[in-house]
Structures are given as C-alpha cells and as structure tokens.
Amino acid sequence: MSVDLDKLAGVVDDAAVTGTAIPQLSESASFSLSEAYDIQEKSIHLRLARGERRVGIKMGFTSRAKIIQMGVDDMIWGRLTDGMLVEDGGEISFAKYVHPRVEPEVAYLLKEPLVGPVTTIQAMAAVEAIAPALEIIDSRYKDFKFTVEDVVADNSSSSGFVVGPWCAAEYDHSNLGMVMEFDGRPVQIGSTAAILNNPARSLVAASRMVAEVGERLEAGWIVMAGSATAAEALAPGVSVRNSVEGLGSVSFKVAG
Numbered sequence: 079m080s081v082d083l084d085k086l087a088g089v090v091d092d093a094a095v096t097g098t099a100i101p102q103l104s105e106s107a108s109f110s111l112s113e114a115y116d117i118q119e120k121s122i123h124l125r126l127a128r129g130e131r132r133v134g135i136k137m138g139f140t141s142r143a144k145i146i147q148m149g150v151d152d153m154i155w156g157r158l159t160d161g162m163l164v165e166d167g168g169e170i171s172f173a174k175y176v177h178p179r180v181e182p183e184v185a186y187l188l189k190e191p192l193v194g195p196v197t198t199i200q201a202m203a204a205v206e207a208i209a210p211a212l213e214i215i216d217s218r219y220k221d222f223k224f225t226v227e228d229v230v231a232d233n234s235s236s237s238g239f240v241v242g243p244w245c246a247a248e249y250d251h252s253n254l255g256m257v258m259e260f261d262g263r264p265v266q267i268g269s270t271a272a273i274l275n276n277p278a279r280s281l282v283a284a285s286r287m288v289a290e291v292g293e294r295l296e297a298g299w300i301v302m303a304g305s306a307t308a309a310e311a312l313a314p315g316v317s318v319r320n321s322v323e324g325l326g327s328v329s330f331k332v333a334g
C-alpha cells in the first residue's frame with residue numbers, strides 16, 4: 079500500500095504548530111529517505127500557504143559531536159522560513175516548543191545562486207557575508223528519538239534560528255573559536271573547524287544535496303552551516319549567547 083505523504087506532512091506540521099510530541103512516523107508508516115524529503119517539502123508548503131516565506135536552508139549532522147550525540151552517520155538538511163527567524167537579542171516562549179535545544183553555528187548569506195556540485199572556492203565566491211548564529215532545534219518526536227527518515231520528514235528538527243551581525247565573507251573562518259553560554263556560563267566550547275573541518279564545506283554539501291531534489295541555493299538565502307558542538311537543552315528563563323572569534327556574538331532569551 080502506498081504511503082500518504084500529504085497526511086504525514088500534515089501530522090508533523092500540526093505537531094510543530096501546536097508544540098505537541100508525536101510518535102515517530104516510521105512506527106506506523108514505511109517511507110524512504112527520498113519520500114521523507116517529500117514529506118518535509120509538503121509540510122513547508124503548508125507553512126508557505128499560511129503566509130510564511132522561504133529564506134534558506136539548515137544543514138544538520140555536520141560535526142562529529144552531533145553525529146555522536148544523535149547516533150547517525152549522514153548529513154541531512156531542512157528548509158528555513160521567515161516564520162522561524164528569531165531576532166538577535168530577542169525572546170522566545172518555551173511553551174511554543176516540545177523540548178527545544180540550541181546549537182552554536184555560523185550562517186552564510188548568499189549573494190549569488192549555487193547550483194549542484196561546486197568547489198569550496200566557487201561556494202565562497204557566492205557568499206555575501208558570514209555571521210555567528212544559533213539554531214533552536216525541536217524534534218516533534220517523543221523523547222527526541224527518531225530514524226533518519228523521521229527526522230528529515232520533521233524538517234530536520236528546524237524550529238528557530240538567530241543570526242548575529244553579518245561580517246565580510248573574505249574573513250578566514252575555517253578555525254574560529256566558539257563559546258556558547260547560558261546566563262554567562264560556558265556550556266559548549268568548540269571551533270568552526272568542527273563543522274566538516276571548514277564550514278564552507280557545509281555550503282558545498284548544501285548545494286549538492288538540495289540539487290538532488292531539484293532545488294538550488296538562491297541569492298539572498300541564509301544557509302545555517304550546522305552545529306560545531308552537541309546541542310544543549312533549553313529551559314525557561316535562560317539567556318543564550320554564541321560568541322565566535324572575530325565575528326562577534328548572537329543571543330536570545332527564553333521567557334521565564
């Protein structure tokens with residue numbers, strides 16, 4: 079029997095909108111990785127139909143720390159909309175999420191499209207600017223447990239993202255120290271080198287991976303390069319900051 083991808087897209091969208099934990103889709107339906115990306119795309123269409131605008135993509139599982147934390151071995155990606163953007167220095171409501179976590183990242187802003195396989199040099203030539211960033215991930219699955227197909231269908235846990243000051247892209251950013259703090263206390267320390275040895279490689283992977291579903295990275299889009307460290311669980315009242323050597327810092331607060 080063929081799987082109803084529209085129905086599954088509705089299930090993950092509803093869970094994200096209501097902040098409700100759901101069982102893994104794979105417990106009751108069998109679908110391939112490629113169908114998981116179809117479910118993801120359909121769930122994003124539901125957001126776009128509600129007036130949200132596509133603004134880029136996030137890359138996931140780009141560092142060893144994340145691969146070990148989640149027990150996976152492949153990169154994944156998800157689609158970003160303006161409805162997920164949290165203002166730098168802004169506040170989020172904990173109640174809106176299921177069990178949110180946060181990751182220290184860097185983000186790229188593209189000035190030109192990137193299409194299919196490209197070299198690191200070509201990828202960086204398309205970059206307008208780079209910024210310190212934070213990703214708020216929130217798997218809609220109970221206990222943050224899922225198969226790779228499940229998490230991809232759930233838009234790779236994309237939930238929110240915060241982008242700090244944009245800096246010139248020529249800046250060598252392949253090995254910059256990063257510190258993520260909760261209430262001024264370091265909770266994760268890493269380097270941009272933890273992101274595929276150079277986060278520009280995440281951009282290369284992003285261009286290749288979106289081409290597999292017929293997309294390209296558009297000028298004006300933001301690409302979240304993936305976490306340099308394991309994710310940290312958020313709690314009401316906590317203030318989060320990610321400081322990246324030479325790039326500055328980005329922050330938000332969880333309402334108490």
Ligand code: 0L1
Nearest residue numbers: 138139144215217234235
């Ligand atoms: O690195 C990532 O952003 C992966 C997110 C999906 C898996 C997770 O929820 O940790």
Ligand code: MG
Nearest residue numbers: 181213304305
């Ligand atoms: Mg991430």
